[in-house]
Amino acid sequence: MDETLARAADRGNEVDETPARAGDRGNEADEVPAAAGDRGSEVDETLARAAWSRLVEPGDTVAGALVHTLGAREALDWVRWAAAPGRAEAAVETLVAREDESLAPLRRRLRSALARWEPRLAGLEPGREIDHVHRLGGRFLRPGAPGWPLGLDDLGAAAPLGLWQRGVPDLGSLLTRSVALVGARASTAYGERVAVELAEGLAARGVCVVSGGAYGIDAAAHRGALAGGGVTVALLAGGVDRAYPAGNAELLERLLDGGGAVLSEVPPGGVPSRSRFLMRNRLIAAVSRATVVVEAAWRSGALSTAHHAASLLRPLGAVPGPVTSVASAGCHRLLREGAAVCVTDAAEVLELVGPLGAPPDERPEEARPHDGLDWVADRLLDALSLRSAATVDTLARRAGLSPADVRGALGTLELAGLAELRATGWRRTNPVT
Known part of the structure; x- marks a missing residue:
């Protein structure tokens, strides 16, 4: 076992140990242990979190809530103390009372969590595992540290x-x-x-x-x-x-x-x-x-x-x-x-x-014959036929425009190369896509 945690284990796993703050209340057997620092524990927050990563499975919300409330180091010491045979139920009740009911919703889940965490307590070696990752050029990163996502x-x-x-x-x-x-x-x-x-x-x-x-x-x-x-x-x-x-x-x-x-x-x-x-x-x-x-x-x-x-x-x-x-x-x-x-x-x-990256690339769009036309010329262009010519009056009825508007728009379309005058009337010269 890692040396730093081993010393904590020697103190935290003794079934009959009286917690540090028990003397303040008459050495009650079910008192919750004080923070690890008060008991001289040398397990710092990083080592404690590394130990937690071995102790629990990913996504364990009970562990997450406990660590958030107590801090990783004190939470680990509490688990070591509370996991002793016959102590879990009283330890959970005392902890919930001490934390002003902030952990009350987890009361039952804490008891079952202790049972599933206890088998892994003896095998915690966070210091050795951190050293191993360091030799690979890596590190253990805890929340709040520089670089934490x-x-x-x-x-x-x-x-x-x-x-x-x-x-x-x-x-x-x-x-x-x-x-x-x-x-x-x-x-x-x-x-x-x-x-x-x-x-x-x-x-x-x-x-x-x-x-x-x-x-x-x-x-x-x-x-x-x-x-x-x-x-x-x-x-x-x-x-x-x-x-x-x-x-x-x-x-x-x-x-x-x-x-x-x-x-x-x-x-x-x-x-x-x-x-x-x-x-x-x-x-x-x-x-x-x-x-x-x-x-x-x-x-x-x-x-x-x-x-x-x-x-x-x-x-x-x-x-x-x-x-x-x-x-x-x-x-x-x-x-x-x-x-x-x-x-x-x-x-x-x-x-x-969105704002993550540069603006999206402009997508090239193929130019269309009616691009840039006003609405009158655009509507008239739709009314013109590629195959047969039509008179101004016919085009006016077909497009729903006045003859005067048709004459004006035909000039615009002719200049754009989109319409031409034949012997029998006007026809379109380019297809609209």
């Missing part, structure tokens, strides 16, 4: 208690101009091509591309960002010291070499699981300024990222696919339900995000 705070009690990071240290600045591109692992050639083109276009405009490092759309998004000369960030469901899937190990190293970052709330050595993948998706949505689902089937996990983005009020886009493709059924569902905006290129993604 502020978007994660929008998750409330479900926010990560810390992030394990490899890569660029100024993570916060990097993610202020970011867009998440997500989609299915079982992607099609169409989906991968679109993902590469979107990522390449965004990277060329200085936007950081965020994705999950998996096969399929995720990998295509990372490759596209690198091809566009930009940076990209991968949020993993396992530890940052183990590439998953292993087939993307080289891609993740290229990502790091290109100035990007690999992040996880799971400590080093953590193994990805289905629940961790799903909880990881909330981080992708939270750190990014917008999310685009490139290709997703009806029950794709990428849709959970979309739902998190929508709940966080982040802009959400979806790329349409062939109507016959089941691989795009999830995207079509988002579009049909009005949850997402249809996007087809990088310019439309930037338009979706």
Whole structure:
């Protein structure tokens, strides 16, 4: 066990220990322990949060509320003390009373949380894990520290208690101009091509591309960002010291070499699981300024990222696919339900995000014959035929104009090369598109 936490454990796990403040009230057996600093604990906030990342599973809102109320260090000491056999119920009741009922809604959930946290208490070694990440050129980042992605705070009690990071240290600045591109692992050639083109276009405009490092759309998004000369960030469901899937190990190293970052709330050595993948998706949505689902089937996990983005009020886009493709059924569902905006290129993604990037590219439009005409000439042009000529009176009836207006507009159209006078009347010279 890590030395600093071991000393805390020696004091915090003794079943018969009297908490520091118990003497003030007659050494009541169920008194809540004082803050770790009052008991001489050497576990600082960073070490405590690193320990919490090992102690709980991602997205544990009970842990989030407890740490928010007590602070990571005191919350960890309280858990060590309260997890002793036979102490949990009284410890929870005393804690709730001490905190002026701010934790009252969690009373029952705290008791069950202690039961699931207790088996991992003995294996906490945050100092050793932080040293391990340092040797890989990484670090452990806690909320409030320089570089912390502020978007994660929008998750409330479900926010990560810390992030394990490899890569660029100024993570916060990097993610202020970011867009998440997500989609299915079982992607099609169409989906991968679109993902590469979107990522390449965004990277060329200085936007950081965020994705999950998996096969399929995720990998295509990372490759596209690198091809566009930009940076990209991968949020993993396992530890940052183990590439998953292993087939993307080289891609993740290229990502790091290109100035990007690999992040996880799971400590080093953590193994990805289905629940961790799903909880990881909330981080992708939270750190990014917008999310685009490139290709997703009806029950794709990428849709959970979309739902998190929508709940966080982040802009959400979806790329349409062939109507016959089941691989795009999830995207079509988002579009049909009005949850997402249809996007087809990088310019439309930037338009979706708004002030994040430069104004969208001006789309070249083919000039049309009636461009620049006033409403009278435009209406008369519609009434002229390419095949047969017509008199002024006929054109007046056809267009709903007066003969005088027709004569004036015919002169304008003739000068523009759009009408000509024949022996039997006037006809149009160029088709209107």
